[in-house]
Amino acid sequence: MPGTKAVVALTPKTRRELVSLSVKFEINSRNGLRRVIFELHKTPKGENVEWKIVFQLFEREKRSDEFTKLVALEIITELAKKAEKMAQEGMTPSQSAHAIGPAADDAKAAEAGEIPQEDADETVEATLKK
C-alpha cells in the first residue's frame, strides 16, 4: 500500500534448557588390543545433580578378533566438581594413564576375584582425582 512500510517482527529465539548430558571417552591402546570406555553422566536429582561413572574394559588377543567385554562398572561419585571438570575439560595425561592402566587393571582383577570389588571401584573413581 502506498505510504506504508511492511514491518517484520523478529521473534527472539529462546535459550533451550539443558536437562542432562553424557560424555563418553573410548581410549584404545596403540597395539589395538585393549579398549577402555569411560563415561560420565550428569543427571538432575531433585534440587541437586548426580554424576555417574560408567567404566568398561574390553580386550582381544589379536587385532582381527572382536573385542570381549571383561569389565563393566557403574559408580555414583561424590566427586561432583571433579567429574564436572573432567566432562568439560577432558582428561589430563595422569587421568588418561590411570584409566587405561591401574583402573583397568584393578577392574579386571576384581572380576577375576583377585581383589575386592570395592577396591576396584575406588581405583576407578580415583581417576577423577589424578
Place this chain on the structure above:
Amino acid sequence: MRCIAQILLLVWVILTKAVAQQEEPIAGSSCQGANLEQFQVRDVRIEHPFRFVGSVLNRLSVAQSAVASLKGKQYSLKEAEAAKSQLLNEPFLSEAGSSLVRFSYAAVFVDQCKDGGLDLIFQVFSSQVSPSFGGLFESLIAERTRPQEVAGVTDPKEPLRFSPQFRYDRSERFAAGGRMELAPSALHLPIDHMVVEGRQSNNSQHLSASLSGVTIQERIGLGRLEWQLNYLHSVAATDRDPLRQNRLLGQIWAATKPLGGPGVVLRFGVSAEGGNQHSDFATAELSANTVARAGYGSLKFFGGQTFRTRRHSVAASYGVELGATESGPTMDYAKHVGDVAYSLWIPVADHRQVELESRFSAGGIGGSGSIPAPKRFFGGNTEQNFLASNVWMIRANPVLRSFPSNRFYHTADGVGGDRFFSYNLTAAFPGPRNWHRPLVPVELTKDGQFPKILNGALITTTSTLSLDYAVRDPAFQKATAQFSELGDSLKQLETKVKDAQAGAGGMLEAEFRNCLRRTSTAQRRLRSAIEAKSGDLFGFVKDLLDPAEGIALALKACATDLNSQLQNGIIEAETKKLETIRSSMAKAFEGVNMMLAVKKAEIEMGVVKRTLNTIFEDINLFSVSPLFTFDVGRLGRESTDGRGGVRYGLGGGVRFTLVSHVVFDAGYAWNVRRRMMSEPKGAFFFAMTFRDLFE
C-alpha cells in the same frame, strides 16, 4: 571492462549486506525453573551435525522412531535418560580405523515450555579424528567437501564409492564421466584403493585405473606413505589435433608427521613411467628438438613442504622429470616444475568468509635429445598434475581461465612452450545470509556446554597421545630397565614375609595380610607394565612409583606398619633393598620430560583442532559464493606476431557447494591481452563433481 566493474560492484554490495546482517538475539529459557514432569511432550527431535550423511541418517531414522514414542506422553526424566543412553551408544562412527580416542556426546534439552507442552530435544555428536589427518594443503578441500570423513563419521575406505562428474570446456565440449573407487579390504590384500576414473566427450577421452596403498610409519616419523600403480589413456582436445597419451606409472611418496611449532609437513617421492605420447603437429610447427610422437620412459623426483594454520595454508613443491625417448637409453630431456600455493580465509561474519586462493607455478623443459611434443607446456583453464595423486598437486602447466584447455600453446619457437609461469588468484565472497546454512546447527555451536566438552575431548586425546611420547623418553626407559630387579625384590620380600608369618603364630595378622596384599598389588602392576606397550605402560609405572601408591604403599605396610613391630632383620634387609630400587627408578622417572611429551602431542593434535574448528565454525551445509578471478601467465618466447608471451585473464562466476553432494565453480574469464586473431576472447569455466552416491 564495464561488465567486470559491474560484477565487482555487485560483489561489494553483497559483501556489505552480508556483514551488516546480525544473528537474532537469544532470549532466556522458557523452561527455566519449570516443573517439567507437569508438561506433555509436544515434539521430540534428534539433532546431529552429520545428519546429511546417509549412514548417519539411517541410524537417526531408527533412533527417531524409538524416541517418537515419547511424543504426546507426560514428560519423564527416566524415559528421556533411557533414550539419551541409547543414543550415546548408537554406532554413528565408522568402525574402521584405529583412532586412539573416540568421543561421543549426548544431551537432553527442553524448550518452548508453554500451553502445557514442551519440546524435547536430543543432541548427539561423535568424533574420532585421526591425529595424522589434515596437515596437508590439499586436506582443506577434504574438510570443506567431506567433513564427515574428517570427523570419522564415515570411513575413508568405504567398500564402494561412485562419483559422477560433468564438465564443460570449449576444447573438450561437454564431458561426462565418473570415478569409481573400491576398497578391497575384505580381500586381505595390501591394497587400499582400486580406482577407475573415466570421462568422455565428442573430442576427448580420459581413462585411468589405479591400485594404491597408504600406510602410516610412525616409527620413522612418517604420517603417510603411499604407493600407486597407475595406467592412463588420454586424448586431450586442443583447437586442432588432440594430444594423446598412454602410460604406465609406478609411484611412491611419503609425508612426515607435522614438525615444529607450525606443524610443517615435508613430503617427497619418486616415480617411474613409460608409454607413448602422440600428436599430429607437422614437423615445421615444432621446435628443433621436438618430435610429434614418441615412446618414452622417465623418472620423476619430487619434494615439497606444506603447512597450515586455521586461516592460512601454504604449499610449495618442486619436481624434476628425467626422460628418454625411443632414440636410446640416454637422457633426452629434463623437465622442471615449481609450484607455490597460498590460501587465506578472512571471516566477515558467522560462517561467512572471504576465501582467497592464489597459486604461482613455473616450469621449463630442455635437453639434448628428442622431446615428445605433448611433454612441452600447453596452457588453458585445466590444470595438469605432475604426479598421479589426488592428495598432492604440483601444477605442471600454465593455467589461464580465459583460454579453453590446451589452447595456449603457440610460441615463437613452435607448438608447446619450453618454459612458463602463471599466477592465479581466486576470490570467493560470501553470499547474503540466506545463501548459506551452517553445517553444524547454531544451537550446538553457540550452546555453552558443547564447545567446552568438545575441547575437553581434544584435551583427552592430546593427553593420551602424550603418554606415547612419554614412554619413548630415555629417562622413562631408564626407569623401566630396572623391571627385572624390581620383580625379584618384590618376590623376595613376599617370600620372606610369608616365612615370617608362618613363624609368627598368628601375631600381627592384619599387618601381615596388608603387607602381602600391597606387595601382591605392586607385583600385579609390574606384570601388567611388562605386558603393556604404550600409554598404559606409563600409567602402571607412574602408579608403581607414586609416593602414595604402588611400591610406596607396600613399603609402608611391610616396613613401617609390620616390621616396626616385628623387628625381622631379613624383612628389613628386603624392604631396604626394595626402597633402593624404588628410589633409583623414581629418580629416573622424575627425569621424564612430560612437558615435551605434551608439546609433541599438541603439535600433532594442532592439525586436528584446527580441522574441527573449521568444521564447527566455518563450514556450511550449502553455500553460494560469487567468484572473482585474475590470471597472468607467460608461455615461451614471444614472437612479433603475438605467439607466446604474456596473457592476462579477468573473470567472475559463482561457486556452489552442497556438502557431501556436489561442488561446482562456474564462470567466464576474459582474455584481456589478446594478441592473435585465432585466440579466444575468453572462456567459460565449469566443473561439477557429485559426491559419493553410495555414501
